[in-house]
Amino acid sequence: MLEARHITQLFMLFAQGDKQLISQLQHFCPGAITHQQWQFSLGQLHQFVQHCYPIAESDYQSFRSTLFNSSINHDLAAAGWVIKILDNRQNVDRSVYVLQKLTA
Numbered sequence: 001m002l003e004a005r006h007i008t009q010l011f012m013l014f015a016q017g018d019k020q021l022i023s024q025l026q027h028f029c030p031g032a033i034t035h036q037q038w039q040f041s042l043g044q045l046h047q048f049v050q051h052c053y054p055i056a057e058s059d060y061q062s063f064r065s066t067l068f069n070s071s072i073n074h075d076l077a078a079a080g081w082v083i084k085i086l087d088n089r090q091n092v093d094r095s096v097y098v099l100q101k102l103t104a
Helices: 004-015 019-028 042-052 060-068 072-078
Strands: 037-040 081-087 096-101
Touching: 004 019, 004 042, 004 060, 004 072, 004 081, 004 096, 019 042, 037 042, 042 060, 072 081
Parallel strands: none
Antiparallel strands: 037 096, 081 096
């Protein structure tokens, strides 16, 4: 079963500059990484999480529920990172998000 910690772990590995994760991300989602930021839609994030944690399979709706009911934003902020809306397409499933360092 997919847990929020799986998603948080991927974000934290990216924040720490984990070369293996970044290489997988560049291969799986070309163009997702720009200027030390990770850009994604929820659909892309769901597919990448499924790729990294095949045992934790979940359908898209369960993934969204896990994501929205988690403390990911709080956990990331404590580490100096934030997820923001990069391109608001008036629908959470179509919008593009970005994981980036918090600015002072």
